[in-house]
Amino acid sequence: MKGFSVTGVIGVVDAFIHWQIFFVLYIAVGLDQAASNFAAFCVAASFSFYVNALYRFERETSVFAYLMFIVVMGALSFGVGVIADARHLPGLVTVAVFSLMNTLSGYCFFRFVLFRVRRA
Numbered sequence: 001m002k003g004f005s006v007t008g009v010i011g012v013v014d015a016f017i018h019w020q021i022f023f024v025l026y027i028a029v030g031l032d033q034a035a036s037n038f039a040a041f042c043v044a045a046s047f048s049f050y051v052n053a054l055y056r057f058e059r060e061t062s063v064f065a066y067l068m069f070i071v072v073m074g075a076l077s078f079g080v081g082v083i084a085d086a087r088h089l090p091g092l093v094t095v096a097v098f099s100l101m102n103t104l105s106g107y108c109f110f111r112f113v114l115f116r117v118r119r120a
Contacts, residue, residue, distance in 0.1 A: 007107060010051050014106075015099045018044035026091050033094045034081030040095075041077035041102070045070060048106065069109055076101060 021040035025031045031039070049066055077098055084094040 014048040037081035
């Protein structure tokens with residue numbers, strides 16, 4: 001249960017960072033939703049990766065694995081933004097949908113790809 005609660009706290013902070021950066025870029029700067037969502041994801045994912053590596057999974061991972069995570073999830077974040085731009089959806093829908101997708105996909109990626117337990 002400890003691992004779940006730590007993961008939950010990290011996920012909430014990750015989502016908060018993502019939402020704040022998204023809305024600053026989308027509303028204040030005037031970027032489209034795809035670019036705003038991708039940039040916000042990259043910043044929040046960097047935070048999440050670092051904190052998960054230190055406190056949750058307590059294992060090192062390779063730079064290649066981290067870049068693979070950024071590419072896969074970054075493409076997903078950009079894709080959600082492209083769809084939202086094309087359908088003229090509100091920014092709130094974009095970050096809410098991506099946050100739900102990111103929570104499940106991100107956890108699975110961290111747990112089973114980046115920080116999986118290696119068997120001897």
